[in-house]
Amino acid sequence: MNTVMSVDRTGPLAGVRVLELAGIGPIQLGCMLLADLGAEVVRIERPGGHVYGPPERDVAHRSRPSIVINLQTAAGAETVLRMAETADVLIEAFRPGVAERLGVGPQVCARRNGALIYARMTGWGQQGPLAARAGHDITYLAVTGALSSIGRAGQQPVPPLNLVADFGGGAMFLVVGVLAALLERERSGRGQVIDAAMIDGASYLMSMVYSGYASGLWRNERGANLVDGGAPFYDTYECADGKYVAVGAMEPQFFEQLVTALGLAGVPAQHDRAGWPAMRRMFEAAFRSRARDDWAELFAGVDGCVAPVLDLSEAPAGAHLAARGTFTEAFGVIQPEPAPRMSRTPGRIQSGPTEPGADSIHVLRTWGFDRADIDRLIADGVVRQPESSH
Helix, strand or coil, X not given: CCCCCCCCCCXXXXXXXXXXXXXCCHHHHHHHHHHHCCCEEEEEECCCCCCCCCHHHCHHHCCCCEEEECCCCHHHHHHXXXXXXXXXXXXXXXXXXXXXXXXXXXXXXXHHCCCCEEEEEECCCCCCCCCCCCCXXXXXHHCCCCHHHCCCCCCCCCCCCCHHHHHHHHHHHHHHHHHHHHHHHHHHCCCCEEEEEHHHHHHHHCHHHHHHHHCCXXXXXXXXXXXXXXXCCEEEEECCCCCEEXXXXXXXXXXXXXXXXXXXXXXXXXXXXXXXXXXXXHHHHHHCCCCHHHHHHHHCCCCCCEEECCCCCCHHHCHHHHHHCCEEXXXXXXEECCXXXXXXXXXXXXXXXXXXCXXXXXXXXXXXXXXXXXXXXXXXXXXXXXXXXX
């Protein structure tokens, strides 16, 4: 790993330098995670780059400074290449071929730094008939079999927010690839190119479902299986106050405690599918008899695998998450603390989000550019920094 680093960085990745050619969605979350864990990540924005709401509230941009570089210019590409010479990792989320066209593709970067890990984050991957097409989480999920498996029986598929392709199959597999490549480089001394595609990661996440389908244990239809809402003991139920509880009493001992706590008799056998409609009606009637928080209190000491369904305003203050400190208020915004937790080198929120280019001058100084270089790049419009940030 390169020895030049920001002195105040803490966490297991302190000393790792990362260039993030900024995009939206998974690259943001993946780079936030790397930065929270201590990596010195620089967010390289394009002029007029995407901002999701007020910059100071965009949690996905926390823990790393921002520089605006015009990659449409030769001088902009050269600035990135010069930074890549002392970087450990470069992450980009362009469509295939765009980085090469801009002059910052993996081959030219490797000529500057043979130990550089070059990570490419896309939806469709670097090759294949859809590689050059636009897409979003829902379209990536559509071709993996995942989207067709999510939803109520007899109804249309339901998008699971953008958690599965963007963040699960994208950001998390991107980070795993970067960490694996860093570990391998300790042995070989060589960098490599990572093709992190959301369709690949989302398909990998479906391993259990495909295994069940191959074994005849998973029906190829929505709302007919154990964990897709088909089973009455793995679903959500409306309570007397219109709020909901989630039930996940899969194992027989938990199912027994659920039934006992509900005060029900004559409940059909747990895995008798013919009895599931009657079982569901019994559960629906029982849960409608009390308010959500009353059920939460009752099940707090019962292993019936029942939890209140909390909304965005409730979850951070929920008893368990509050006790663990899962959320915190930082820079005026309620947001999750870094995860996972490390015993000896914990991550932390390194800094708050900033508007694009707010740190351009500081970044260039940190990465070895002298004042004359910086003044020239700003004067030529290659690098930009808002006047309020000078």
